[in-house]
Amino acid sequence: MTTPSSALTTPRQGAASAGLTVAVDIGGTKIAGALVHPDGTMPVTARRPTPRDVDADAVMAAVAEVVADLAAAPQWSGAARCGIGSAGPVDASRGTVSPVNIGAWRDFPVQARVAAELARHGAEVPTVLVGDGVAMTAAEHWRGAARGHDNALCMVVSTGVGGGLVLGGRLHPGPTGNAGHIGHISVDVEGEVCACGGRGCVEAIASGTAIARWARAQGFTGPDRTAAGVAAAARAGEPVALAAFDRAGRALAAAVAATATLVETDIAVIGGGVAAAGDVLFGPVRAHLATYATLSFAAGLEVVPAQLGTDAGLIGAAAAAAALLDS
């Protein structure tokens, strides 16, 4: 069911994206930056821990240090654009972020502040802000498992569940940068209330947090009661652990099938810490798809692991910049 696009996928990009991209990836534990070549290599990288228990400007100071490190490199003069990926929620229409795991930033104007740091170092270049789910999607479409697919859903399943969409060969961030946020669609209309205020959300069933919580509630007593511990027990055949991953896989399958039915995605790429469980997760997802992806046009749906690892955030920020600024 693969629909290869023409020579180049996300970076509509590719050769059109001359010059280096400044990539900034902001998360709850680290702030990373890189200068990224059009081929995806990163000749210069920098990182700082995300400051905790400080005010908004102190968090921004760490971002400024990362930019300064990049600006000190001889390649800096080739910077042509900047992509900023951030933990969400983001509002790309206003350039602001309110990351759940960075309490000091609420409606923080990160895009304007990063642009000011770039300008301070002589790089007055266009910038774009995307959420981390959209960034991961851009990364997987450009250089990972969704490469060559014009219609793809990419998901991050870790402590939360996020995602993004490629539609018609293009990254589809939506007006505020949140399209494809599959963790908060409902797959259980009478389910538990989710942290977002909704009910029966995918995240409330399939996140690592939810898997571990459900397993413990069902009597799971392994030595490591985190999602990773439940995954290890499932691999060893422990029944409660297997049931916890089966339940999560079923929720993910329902969401993946709904997306395919709605917009004709032909592949779902799943990354994140919980996806590292491998077949323990992917087996149930694929098995349950038969129940939910029933119409002919959705029946050939593939579900595959993400290919980009630790650098996905930076690659994704760069890919999003090329995709959204150069098109």
Ligand SMILES: [Zn+2]
């Ligand atoms: Zn929710």
